[in-house]
Amino acid sequence: MDRKHSLNTFLAHYFPTFICAFFLACFAVSASISLVSSTYFRGDPERAKYSFLVALILSLLLALSHFVMIRGRSWGVRAIVVFYLACLFTVLPTYGYKPHPFAYVTGLLFPLLGLLLLNSKRHREMRQKLSELREERMAIRSAVRLQKKRKGR
Numbered sequence: 001m002d003r004k005h006s007l008n009t010f011l012a013h014y015f016p017t018f019i020c021a022f023f024l025a026c027f028a029v030s031a032s033i034s035l036v037s038s039t040y041f042r043g044d045p046e047r048a049k050y051s052f053l054v055a056l057i058l059s060l061l062l063a064l065s066h067f068v069m070i071r072g073r074s075w076g077v078r079a080i081v082v083f084y085l086a087c088l089f090t091v092l093p094t095y096g097y098k099p100h101p102f103a104y105v106t107g108l109l110f111p112l113l114g115l116l117l118l119n120s121k122r123h124r125e126m127r128q129k130l131s132e133l134r135e136e137r138m139a140i141r142s143a144v145r146l147q148k149k150r151k152g153r
Contacts, residue, residue, distance in 0.1 A: 010129070013122075014122065014125070014126040014129075017117065017120065017122045017123050017126060018066075018070075018123075018126060020117055021080070021114060021117045021118060021123060022062075022066055024110050024111075024113055024114035024117060025062050025066075025080060025083055025084065025114055026059070026062065027106075027110045028083070028084060028087040028088075028107075028110035028111040028114055029055065029058050029059065029062060029083065029087055030055065031087070031091070031103065031106050031107040031110055032086075032087040032090045032091050032107055032111075033051050033054055033055050033058070034051075034103065034107075035090075035091050035094045035099055035103055035104065035107045036090055036091075036094065037050070037051040038099065038103075039094040039097035039099055040094070040097075042097075058083070061079070061083075062080070062083055065079035065080050065083070066080065069127065069130070070130060071130070071134060072130045072131040072132075072133055072134025072135070072137075073131075073134070074127075074131065077118065077127060080114075080118065081115065081118060084111040084114045084115050084118070085111070085115075087107070087110070087111040088108065088111040088112065088115075091104070091107035091108055091111070092108070094107070
């Protein structure tokens with residue numbers, strides 16, 4: 001009962017922050033792919049196929065990095081930051097191609113808001129608690145292994 005209550009409390013407190021960061025990452029990736037395909041690859045007839053494949057690969061990598069972050073690994077957050085920065089730095093030079101202003105502003109806004117959200121106090125607290133949970137899981141696993149070794153003697 002206590003565990004379920006603590007899980008519900010944890011999710012109620014941190015899930016909105018987590019899901020906002022995830023969706024901002026998805027929107028940032030899609031906006032940057034859209035801008036890159038409509039500016040740099042404007043004349044390529046196969047750009048829709050390539051855009052789809054890039055979106056599929058980047059979405060899988062993004063989901064994997066969020067999953068790793070949930071499991072308490074710090075390099076998952078670094079991968080998410082790299083996604084945001086890559087989106088930001090691929091959108092910035094498209095200004096020379098005169099993209100639609102709304103598309104350009106949203107292409108800049110999503111990664112910046114995502115980076116801001118990753119740096120928020122609540123997201124940092126969530127990552128700290130997730131890493132503490134990972135350490136607890138590792139301690140429990142090592143204790144179970146030690147007990148198995150003692151019984152096996």
